[in-house]
Every structure is written in structure tokens, then in C-alpha cells.
Amino acid sequence: AQSVTQPDIHITVSEGASLELRCNYSYGATPYLFWYVQSPGQGLQLLLKYFSGDTLVQGIKGFEAEFKRSQSSFNLRKPSVHWSDAAEYFCAVGSGYSTLTFGKGTMLLVSP
């Protein structure tokens, strides 16, 4: 069975500092990996996705993520965080016609 672990429930980052959100997955085949962001009271918006090819993928809003098969990880990064990035971030895994499995999410707080 596929699973996703986001080990950090909350992370606080100063505005302008770099950010890395961790995601580890468990999946028997080649995974399709996603990062979504959810602002309060809103639905989920896709930030980026990895299907194959270059293991470093670029997304919207200046985010990127790197797929590391050896570590079963797909960590999300941003070089300089803005106050508007405060939200909850979800990592998800799927493949082919299987439905997505989501992690529990990481709440990002941005301090002035």
C-alpha cells in the first residue's frame, strides 16, 4: 500500500529565509509525486508534480522539489519565503490509475 509521511506538522520560517518541507513516500512502483498548497478555507492548489525525467522540478510561486529515489523523498524547497506563502502544504503520491494518497500536511508559518 502506498503511504506518505510529512514528519513536520508545523514549521516557522522568517520572511526572506529559505524553506524546505520534507516528504517521504512508500510505493511499490515508480511513483507520481505532487505537492499541493491549501490556504485557510480554500481548496488545494497544485504547486508542482513529478512523473519522470529530470528529478528537480519547478513549480509555481517559485517552489521546486527534488525526487530522490534512493531516499524515497520528494522535498519541497523555496529559496526565499514570502509572508503570502503561509499555508498548509500537502505531499501526495499516486501512479497510473491509482488514486492519490496524501500526507497529513505541514503548516507553514512565516514570521516577520
Added chain:
Amino acid sequence: ETGVTQTPRHLVMGMTNKKSLKCEQHLGHNAMYWYKQSAKKPLELMFVYNFKEQTENNSVPSRFSPECPNSSHLFLHLHTLQPEDSALYLCASSREGQGSTEAFFGQGTRLTVV
């Protein structure tokens, strides 16, 4: 605006009421989903429809009844709910199998059962 619209945005209902949640997408997608998002829990997949046919029901209690009349519309009929059913209910759609393609989410319906 993701192209997936959910109504109502907020709903308060008593345990004996009957209500329905509506989801509409005009993205030309073939698959639609209902998720439940409760505090401090992962997103829970409830139902999956592919080409209007239900392909997945994750052991959801019968007090939740989905309906998919066409590929663009999805309903969730609610009756005799419990307070623990209070949550954000999210609808999503995708071109086909969700795992390989991007899922677009609606803004959700915040349901409170009193």
C-alpha cells in the same frame, strides 16, 4: 479559480436534516472525487467516479450518498449525520485516473452538524 465549483461554501445542519452538496466542473474531465478533510487528519478519499460510474467507495457510511448524473456534476447527499461528520468536504476532478494526472480541487464546503 480552479474550474471546480462547490456549493454551498458553508452549511450548518441538524442531525435529522437532509441536505446535498454540489460540485460542478467545466474542465472536460472524466473523473470526479469526494474527499473529507477533518482537523488533524489526512485527507480521506470518500468516493471516485470515472465516466459517471462509481469506481471506489472507501467504506463510507450509508448516511453519505453520492450521485453523478454526468461527467460535469457530482452530488453528495447527506442524511442523519453525526457531529463527527463535521468537516471540510472537497470535490476534485481529473482528466482520467487521478494518480497520473493533475487533480483540480474546489474550494470545499465547510459542514457543521449540530
